[in-house]
Amino acid sequence: MTSDRRYTNADLLADVLVSEGFTHCFFVAGGNIMHLLDSCRTRFTCIPTVHEVAAGIAAEYFNQASDSSRAFALVTAGPGLTNIVTAIAGAWLEHRELLVIGGQVKSSDLMSSGMRQRGIQEIDGVSIVAPITKASVRLNEPTTASKIHALIDQGRSGRPGPVFLEVCLDVQGSPVERVGQVNVPETERPDVTNMELVVPAPNAARLNAGQTQDLLLNELAKSDRPVLILGAGVSRQEARHLRSTLERLEFPIMTTWHGADRYSHEAPNYVGRPETWGQRAPNLIVNQADLVIALGARLGLQETGFNYQQFASKARIIQVDIDKPELEKGHPSLAFGVRADANIVLRNLVNEALPSYPEWLLYAKTLYDSIPLNDPSNFTPDGFISPFDFYTDLGSRADDCDIIVPSSSGGANSVAIQALANRKGQTVICNNGLASMGYGLSGAIGAALARPDSTVWLIEGDGGFSQNLQELAIVRAQDLNIKTFIFSNSGYGSIRTTQKNYFGGAYVGCDEETGLGFPNWGSIAESYRIPYFAASDRETLLRQYPDIRLGGPALIQIAISPDQTYWPKIASKVTSSGSMVSAALYEMDPKLSDEQLLNFGQFL
16 A cells, blocks of 8 residues: 555455454455455455355355454445355354455445436345344445444354445545554443343343353253253364363263364264254264253254154253344243353353263263264165265364365265264364355365365365356465365255155256256366366275375365165155154154164163
8 A cells, every 4th residue: 555545444444354353355356346455455365256155155164264363255236245145144044253345336326215226236235135144234424443343243242143334435435534543442242141041931030150050050960861962152162172171071962063073073972963964873862861951052953853842852951042032932842041152151060060970971872882874774886985984984084173164955964964073173164054055165265264274175066066166266276275075976966865755756957867967077177277086986085085185176076876875864754735744853764673772772
């Protein structure tokens, strides 16, 4: 920035972001952000993406992977905003911080009431994303540093979420008084130790940390078969800080899929992930528990199953969550719902002298260890790789400091939930609240830039990868250490399965035979100058890992059979009225034999 250049509102905004810890900007250039981009180029590491949705997803995953730095997305008006809406929606559903700054036409060109458009590329971005952001604001005139700080704070406080700031073109370039320091102000934040007993509603009352702790201790004292479930509301940093203490507890500990990397399968009391697409053993264990303590876990339908009435039906359920509506939603049925920061509750709880349940822990651990992550009922034809075996191998091939980015939908996602045995120190990031195809590559880019010393292992289905494969250009341009595994089954595997199971194989738009087209992946890799490998059997893939691990990007095509089975799973049936009825989590198909139920049902 030259000395005679005037100081603008765009400069002020950029300086505030620097003071707030932002270091990276993912963007697609456009005329309606020209002042903002000029201010950002001298203050941040600016990463151009091919498509705006990639900018938003990359910023979200960057923030998830980094312990200190933050990234934001910068998009132009009109299509820039509409293209990034999917990324904003994904961050909203996952409760993740995401700052999106958008351009807008000059304030004098804004449409008046009743008009659809006055300025070129004008669209009301603020209204479009208002329902899926914690704040959506347009700057029609110069602002102040304190107002920008307050907006950023909204996205970080309480349950995090996206913030959208739309800045008119003339406001970006308008001169403002230069400030010497733009420090983060002291803000009035709620007392995080002030907690609230939300359920049961008639007894709603304020609690302090000690009272919440006493409530949990009293429940544990009355319990014979407790289970602790850690969700994404427990931060990675807190979980890792408390790991050695958690490992000494003598009762079973589980995680949700969203909180998968808060604990690892190596821990002596870890017993898996209970979910709709989860593992059979923890689903059986939860059904036999008499107390479930869920810390920072939403206990949404993915965690409880659609038949949530049967979730932990023998147990008293205590849910601790920062978001009051999650406690009041009515499912599952709670004994107590406490609005609180799960990190504080966990920290206080594990520092107590907690009861031991050696017999129950031994049973739960034995059950978890005895049920294979690749169900014996699964069928993988010759010439293909089992996705279950792939994920089992991946956990051991990735280093402790690596980042694993599974697909956000389809078999590449559901198999990860069931079969990935992540180790301590590994970071797992995905976004399956929205369950949008094509999230993986953009997210891997953000994660790789946040942690350049780590290897990023990306797994996507060929259908999903096709939707955003253009971002391989950024992988190559930045020489990112991303290992991209494409599950190649020539179609949308989960859609094909649905059409087979519920509509008698009346396939439409799910594979190459019904109209989809896919590229030659080797040719795609060559065009982006990215090393390519292909494997159609497990042994070949294992032999290739040393070459795959070499620095820089690689694209690996994994042959997955279109006829691959995905057991176990929750079965649903269509009723005569056309509605769907789901089995309980512990009733996963294929059903266990009477002998297995006898062995696995010690506490039934």
